[in-house]
Amino acid sequence: MDEKYTRMDSDEVLRLITERKGQLGGEVCILGHHYQRDEVFQFADFTGDSLVLSRQAAGTGAKYIVFCGVRFMAESADILTSDDCAVILPEMSAGCEMADLAKAEDVSAALERVSSATGATVVPITYVNSSAAVKAVTGRAGGACCTSGNARSVFEWAFQPKDSGGAGGAKILAAPDQHLARNTALAMGYGLDDCVLYDPAAPNGGLTDGQIRGAAFILWKGYCYVHQVFTVEQIERVRKARPDIKVIVHPECPHEVVAAADFAGSTEQILRAVADSPAGAGWAVGTEVNMVRRLATDNPDKYVRLLSDEPAVCTSMSRTDPQHLLWVLDNLAEGRIVNRIIVPEDVASDARAALERMISIKTGR
Numbered sequence: 001m002d003e004k005y006t007r008m009d010s011d012e013v014l015r016l017i018t019e020r021k022g023q024l025g026g027e028v029c030i031l032g033h034h035y036q037r038d039e040v041f042q043f044a045d046f047t048g049d050s051l052v053l054s055r056q057a058a059g060t061g062a063k064y065i066v067f068c069g070v071r072f073m074a075e076s077a078d079i080l081t082s083d084d085c086a087v088i089l090p091e092m093s094a095g096c097e098m099a100d101l102a103k104a105e106d107v108s109a110a111l112e113r114v115s116s117a118t119g120a121t122v123v124p125i126t127y128v129n130s131s132a133a134v135k136a137v138t139g140r141a142g143g144a145c146c147t148s149g150n151a152r153s154v155f156e157w158a159f160q161p162k163d164s165g166g167a168g169g170a171k172i173l174a175a176p177d178q179h180l181a182r183n184t185a186l187a188m189g190y191g192l193d194d195c196v197l198y199d200p201a202a203p204n205g206g207l208t209d210g211q212i213r214g215a216a217f218i219l220w221k222g223y224c225y226v227h228q229v230f231t232v233e234q235i236e237r238v239r240k241a242r243p244d245i246k247v248i249v250h251p252e253c254p255h256e257v258v259a260a261a262d263f264a265g266s267t268e269q270i271l272r273a274v275a276d277s278p279a280g281a282g283w284a285v286g287t288e289v290n291m292v293r294r295l296a297t298d299n300p301d302k303y304v305r306l307l308s309d310e311p312a313v314c315t316s317m318s319r320t321d322p323q324h325l326l327w328v329l330d331n332l333a334e335g336r337i338v339n340r341i342i343v344p345e346d347v348a349s350d351a352r353a354a355l356e357r358m359i360s361i362k363t364g365r
């Protein structure tokens with residue numbers, strides 16, 4: 001980005017973004033993830049979670065998609081849109097620390113390790129918060145992606161026999177978030193003993209063949225640092241301060257936190273639960289702070305607070321600032337595309353297979 005943007009007055013930056021958006025009209029579509037900071041979020045044509053936005057991107061018909069999120073989201077948008085649509089990530093360093101914990105070659109090696117240890121059919125299920133390359137490994141191996149909202153339906157599909165439309169798996173290799181996978185397994189009625197943790201940094205994943213044979217779920221040793229901030233003690237504290245408060249947390253939180261909460265749900269499910277609750281309701285929400293702050297603003301008739309006292313910020317998401325947004329729009333207005341995300345077609349086609357398999361699975365709950 002040109003240095004002049006860092007020296008610009010912040011009100012001027014906001015004014016120019018509005019101006020450029022007007023100039024570019026329907027050619028550009030700005031997507032804003034729920035965890036995005038307000039100064040950027042306010043310019044979004046569509047807001048939502050990562051998959052909702054990627055699917056929306058595919059339906060806009062815009063020439064340029066400016067994805068104010070993190071890299072894996074822009075990759076998914078590129079995979080799901082046509083080749084003549086350019087997907088742009090305003091700040092290239094906006095990655096996702098959880099996605100970075102799973103490398104494609106390590107996931108391939110894990111699949112081989114788990115399959116050879118058991119001889120059983122192992123179905124890889126990959127959270128959409130992962131690189132396109134990991135999604136491609138999943139697609140090639142007959143697995144599917146999942147979101148925090150549909151993980152249970154996708155896990156159930158993995159175990160269903162092939163003749164009834166499932167993947168016929170005996171085991172699931174779930175990457176990269178151990179918490180979402182463990183919480184899903186527990187919600188399906190499995191126990192903690194049915195899950196083992198695969199550590200890609202340890203020899204043989206840190207597991208014996210016997211441990212792998214005895215488990216139904218092999219969980220990748222990955223996590224989201226934002227959702228690890230929340231604890232059972234915080235839940236006890238907010239309930240003590242306001243006994244009628246409802247606690248709702250994201251399933252990327254550790255299982256003890258999910259078990260102690262009143263509800264667990266994806267970002268979209270959290271938004272709906274709060275919006276649909278009666279006036280005067282109280283909520284303590286365990287997810288990213290930007291989303292919780294907006295939830296409080298959008299529901300002035302309810303009491304909405306972050307579950308923790310210290311902020312839970314996705315610093316990767318915050319890397320996208322108005323200056324970067326203006327910079328990409330200025331370039332588009334002058335006919336230049338900067339920071340385009342292109343997933344190579346061989347990777348994109350296998351990753352698309354994993355995404356489409358997920359989309360075709362009926363969400364039962």
Ligand code: SF4
Pocket residue numbers: 035070095096097098099129224225226227288314315316317
């Ligand atoms: S909140 Fe966690 S999982 Fe989501 S983008 Fe940030 S680091 Fe990645």
